[in-house]
Amino acid sequence: MDICSAASTFLTDSLELELGTEWCKPPCFSCAFDNRGGGGKHFSGESYLSSGTLKRLLLNLDPLPTNFEEDTVEIFGIQWVTETALVNSSRVLFHLFRQQLYNLETLLQANCDFGKISTLHCKADNIRQQCITFLHYVKVFIFRHLKAQNAENVPVHPYEVLEAQLPSALVDELHGILLYVGHLSELRSINPGAYENQNQIKLFPPSWHLLHLHLDIHWLVLEILQMLGEKLKQVVYGHQFMNLAGDSLTNVSLFEEHCENLLCDLIHLSLNRYDKVRPSEALMSHHCPCPCFKELWVLLIHLLDHRSKWSLSEAFWNWLNKLLKPLFETSSDQRRPSVPIIQPRDPLGFSWWIIAHVASFYQFDRHGAPNETRHMESNWSFVEELLKKSINVQFCTVLIYSKFHQKRMEELTEVGLQNFFNLFLLLAAVADVEDVASHVLDLLNFLKPAFKTSPLIWKGQAAFLLMYTEKNLDIGALAEKFSGDFQEKAKEFLVSKNDEMGQRHTLWTLLSIYIDGVQEVFETSHCLHASHEKLLNDGFSMLLRACQESELRTVLNFLQAVLARIRNMHQQLGRELQKGNVDLNVQSSLLAKERHLAAVAGALWRHFFSFLKSQRMSQTVSLPQLADAAAEKEYMEQLAELTRLLFKLSEVKNIFAKAQVECLPIPEDPKKALVRFLEAVGVTYGSLQQLSDKSAMVTKSLEYLGEILKYIKPYLGKKISSAGLHLTYSVMGILVKSWAQIFATSKAQKLLFRIIDCLLLPHLVLQQEKELPAPMLTAIQKSLPWFLQGMCIVCCQSQNPNAYLNQLLGNVTEQYIGRFLPASPHLLDLGQHPVLLALRNSATGPSMSPLKKCIVQVIRALIKMRLQMVHSDTVTMLSFSLLVKRLATENLQYMVRTCQAGSGDEPAARLTSVFRQFIQDYGMRYDYQIYSILETVATLDQQLVIHLITTLTQSLKDSERKWGLGRNIKQRKAYSQLLSHLGQVGQDEIQRLENDDI
Template sequence: MLTDDHRTTVVEAVHNPRFRLAGWLPPLTDSQRFPHKTTEVSRRLALWGPLDPILMVGSRLETSNVSPYQRKASNDTIGCCLPAASQSWNSALGFLADCPLFAQVRQLVYISPRRVHQRSVQSAPTLARAPSTSSVVKERHLAVAAALWAHFFPFLRSLRLSQTPPAQLADAAAGFTLLAFDLPGSAPQDLQPNPVQSIMQCFGWDDMIHPLLVTRYLPHLLQNSELVSSLSSDFGVGASGSAQSLSVRAWVRCVLQQHLHKNPDGSDSRTGRAVEEQLCELTRLVLRLPEVDSLLQRAGLQPSGTRIESTSALEMFIKAVGCVYSGLQVLSERSAMVTKALDYIGDILKHIKPSLISKNQEGLQLAYWAVGCIVKHWSPLLATSKAQQLLFRIVDGMLLPHNLTQQDRALRESLPLYLQGLSVASSVSQSQGAYLKQQLRSVTRRYLDHFLPASPSVGIIANHPVLLSACEANSISRGAVLRRTILEVLCESFLSFKGYAPPPRLASVLMFLLELLRRNNDSDPALLTLPLPSLLRCVMLVNEPLVKKTSTDALQLVVERCAAVSTEGPCDQIITVLRSFVEENEGVYDRQVYTVLETVAVLDPSVVQALIPNLSLSLRNTEHKRGLGKNIALRSAYRKLLCLLGESGQAELTSLEVD
């Protein structure tokens, strides 16, 4: 209830000539004839000042007992003043920074009818009077709300796509959202039947809204526990997702686009700093959403500390979604989780497109890193029929375009995430596994070549992104699948001899191969022997010292590891490779073959001993084809090899003497 002094202020404010808009306001009874469209711009601007105290009057009228005439006079004043000023709103935006008008609007729209009702009940002398007071208060509040919806909200909505949104726009939009929450029936018909969600779509969830507006608007709402609780229980927002998932999507977009607002030289701009500060608060509130908090708890992930960086929070959230999905066993639950995950990120390629075409390296790196995290941690999810189209678009749009020179640094840092995720997806996909494997090989081949130095460099090769992708800790089985793909691509495209001419950059390729084998403790002979034919050929045909040494070191590593796991006899896989090697070079490089086999015999005599019948037959076939009898030089090289093969070798030496 207003005091007498307050009531006097209300009445005086309505009738005081200085609030009659400097002579521009006609008698209240003629308010409908106020010349909105013909008023000059300078005079429209003058209307903003008087609106401030008039709206103050409106806020005090909510519990007053002024006469109906006085209430009507105030409402008519607001009703004719707002349309007149609205004609100059675009010109008045600069003026709003100094005018407390929007603050007064927020004071009005934040007033909850429930709180008004509580105050009216407490101040009523009897219980019988409370319902009447509450009814009057509600009627007055609805009248003020109607004026605000009619004259303010259309203007706010017309500015929502502004690329330079003022802070007052977000504040006022949040105020109208809370007004719609408290008085949903007061909202215009075009916002019904869910006015809160409709306004949030306009100012927070629409992908076209500037992040500066979103990061200031959403925190106003997400810190309201009643509103969040209402959104949590509302499942009818629409096909595009729930209110919480749409809020998460808006947050993800703002995180991805946070670097777009920096100066061309990369330094922080005023807008960039504002987005960063507001994004921290939005991040904190998003992590507190019931849906997000539940995911983090189920995944065993919780933010540490009171302030968490938005990028770290995004990574944690992505991991949580992937972890929860992997733990689901029921098909319907997994399907629902796929839908929910896609709702969270929306059209992520659209979100990052501005970063891909900008020259801001931080934004580019963030875009590639974030999508890479999704590909890696959601790989089983992305392999499903619902989500695989997104995975295909990511590969085609971010990894396999023709020209990616600008993205070199971002790709170098994030490529391991993509390769690791693609490897898992290609292994678990039930419908597109073959195509995904083909895509994985294409990406591997492209970037093996792209980041491989022309001349061998230990430092560059040690940090090759394809190499790093194959050396992930704590993923032995998944890593082996990716290493197999890398080894296959290496052998097919980088270690393949054209006739007897070595491939280009052979020293760099062999250095990469050796580093790949050294960094991983693979013991599967089927995997280890993949590069063995190429290594044997390099040792036999190339005399360049670095190539010779590197290929010999790699050959030694392969043979020794296979020998270590073949406890029941010689390694069958190595024997098969060596037998093919002998047959392919029979009659052409016989002596060189014996030299290579000597190297193998020193490492593991048993695998060469198994070849003695084949070697002796090959020797006699070669001599027979030449028709010149015994080849002394060739037999001498063979005897040298047999001397390294123990009793089996000595027995074969005796057999050769009687030929």
């Protein structure tokens, strides 16, 4: 078989067919193609990409379907038996292979002048084609003739012994070849130059053929190892070699070692080119000496990414990053590649250069065609490391500063200003925040006040304030400017007329931004400094006098939040000061903090409490708001005193006595005292025996509560205090649980219904598109177990069985069982779910049965709905997956063959019954898919499908009757196609269908 002819490359497909040659030339690396005319051709027609070899490898198909089909094959000029040559003579064949390599190397010593180039070209090309043909034969032999050996079967025949040893022998021989050829980077000259004769035919020197044969060997060894692993589905151990760690050589370790060496060689060759490239030409100069190296990069990308999806091997970027990191990382613990790479003059520049060029290879698909929409695997983690090492923060800061000046600031639009703040906030997070904030303030002075941009400017300043607070820096400079702007706007707000609603709305937008920002600063500050006092200036005094009711509520909520923060800090500071043996430096620091707290409290007193005092007899501000705002320590003491006086009443003492609960003489905590009283009322009612006493107790209990919902509704609005919400929900939850027997009476049930509707099932909960405020959700989560336990007791002990009670319990369970699911599906996290806590913390087992039923019903409904949603999406998604189709077909084949083996010559009755039921269940819905499945079954067991003809025909007719449109031509055509595979029986059924009237 003469492969030498240079003119053979110019034969067209039609000429080859006329010659009657079925043999297809095996693919190989070649840059002997003309791309001067354009047309988008990137690789030779003989390449592994263009010929479809890579695609067949990844899909595990026959590598060369039309080659090596004869009984004998000519390899190295000798005729061999195709099916046994590699088993009987593997060592001889690989020895001949190495001999041919040596022959090609000796041609390098010949004088390559123009007179001898034609002869040298033919000899070198002949040797190369023989070597390539042998390696392709190894691939074909593995795919067609190699059998996976069963460990239990001991080979008896000498050929079986050799066949069992072949995989290990292949691993050893491939390793030997790699040791013989060495590294690509060790080749003396990599110059893909060519000569052209008078017929414009390119003639290449032996060095060109040797280089490309080395490329072929390196790639085909990877192909053979990949096919060996896919064929045997197990690790193959070599017998002659060990790796550097002293472990036995395997097909997996050889593949990984060879991949690493090959990538090191490609990096080494790229380094040689990079050192000769000018920096200005880096992006235009490619790192590949010829298109064959480019093709090798693309092949490695596809192969390694493919292996990473189906095994534990690493993806291409991981391989490359692992080899590039040692170039610019000097740490001693960094793992060095087995092949040392020369150190470049500019490691970071080279890394950027090769990453940029290699990333462009992801555009080529399995056929080597460019496809810009093809998915590219992310390599951001490595690029991020390069960015960190390449960019200096100080340099970036100065560069960004230089881009902004007065003219640029005046040209900024609303979106531009937002991007300006995003940029400088990001810069402040990584650079010196004080320097960045100072520069931002200077730039903002260039802006002219505008209606659209003012809110953005105020939000930006608030963001920098928070950043200072997070880093525990002094906010003095920012606070002085920001609070000064606030004071000016508050003065404008005070003097504005009520009829100027547009101006008031604009001003209030800015003022509310300041209020929210300052509140967050106080809530997130670890400790207060003297500069915090600057945020509370005379602007609040003017603002309070100008506010209407809704605006005033916002300001008073701000006051409550700041007071609560100061109170907590003061309590914590007091505990630290009471500790003994405090160091003098620590004590002076604590005293300084106490002075700062006093200064902030003094500012609040000056700017807020004079107004509150003046409004105590006014109707402008509601009494609850004033009470909340004035709830400082003296008012808490007054509440505690009031509670103490109430507990001295004989009626209260009588309730505690009947409940056998100790009445605290001096209750210090009003909340604990209230909870204790509510529990005592519940216990007292449960101990009563006479119906009249119980009825009187219910009436008295309702009098205790009064219009309770009227008092708690103000705490459920949009501007809500988390502390007030938590107190409201916890007290009401304990009330529902403790008074469950009272609420079981018909007289008190109406109040229970209103409590549940108001607190647990408000309109906001029922609107699925809206989220509950975070403070409300937290309060409900902590108190929900008490509510559920109380509702369960009411359901079990209700005097009049009420379906609405069970409906309420079901609605509450349904609304909150999904809202409080943990982020992770860990059982320990799930145990803290409030609905489950209600079951776990309940002392009364039987009374919780209604809740258990509700939980089961809700979970069953959720699972049913989830399955319905997932089913259609999953079926649609999987139907387009080639892997799913292949696996489904294989499973179907195994199932039919297994049933055939168990039933002898007769069709398997069990399998026939399953298919019949399958047709009856899904025939109306998936008719075309069923016919396609049964066509596959018919190729395996024709009689099985013949037994299903009656069921299939009946399903077809039922479908046509259901739609009422006569014959379904498309469906009948698909059914007839299935029947055509069933011989005469199928033809008879087709004739009956044509003659049948519907």
